[in-house]
Amino acid sequence: MGKLILDECVFxxxxxxxxxxxxxxxxxxxxxxxxxxxxxxxFEPRIQEIVGLPDGVDKKLVQEVLVLLKxxxxxxxxxxxxxxxxxxxxxxxxxxxxxTKVATGLIALIKAGAEFLQ
Numbered sequence: 001m002g003k004l005i006l007d008e009c010v011f012x013x014x015x016x017x018x019x020x021x022x023x024x025x026x027x028x029x030x031x032x033x034x035x036x037x038x039x040x041x042x043f044e045p046r047i048q049e050i051v052g053l054p055d056g057v058d059k060k061l062v063q064e065v066l067v068l069l070k071x072x073x074x075x076x077x078x079x080x081x082x083x084x085x086x087x088x089x090x091x092x093x094x095x096x097x098x099x100t101k102v103a104t105g106l107i108a109l110i111k112a113g114a115e116f117l118q
Contacts, residue, residue, distance in 0.1 A: 006031045016041035051105030054098070061089040062106075069110050080107050 004020060006028040011017035017036040020026065022044050033039040043059070053062065065087040069080055084090050084103035093099050 011036055052101040061092055065089045
């Protein structure tokens with residue numbers, strides 16, 4: 001677990017001011033978030049690792065593909081992998097090996113009923 005100390009900071013930005021793993025120790029004193037949709041965007045690092053998502057993946061791309069996959073509960077693993085491949089996440093991932101690895105992890109999460117990156 002890491003530690004992040006913010007003291008007298010001003011964040012004037014768009015979507016999220018600070019993105020950090022959920023197990024990070026965060027202390028914010030006299031800190032302002034202006035124009036940020038979210039002050040702290042916390043993610044579960046283990047799930048990203050298990051699913052095979054690379055660092056820096058945009059959470060919205062993952063959410064988009066999860067919505068698409070949930071709409072096809074009876075699709076075969078091959079069909080679901082194709083959904084991932086054709087999605088913006090698949091385009092971002094680029095190569096077939098990464099797409100297959102991530103698709104397999106996301107399909108397993110969906111079949112287990114896990115909520116991810118909410």
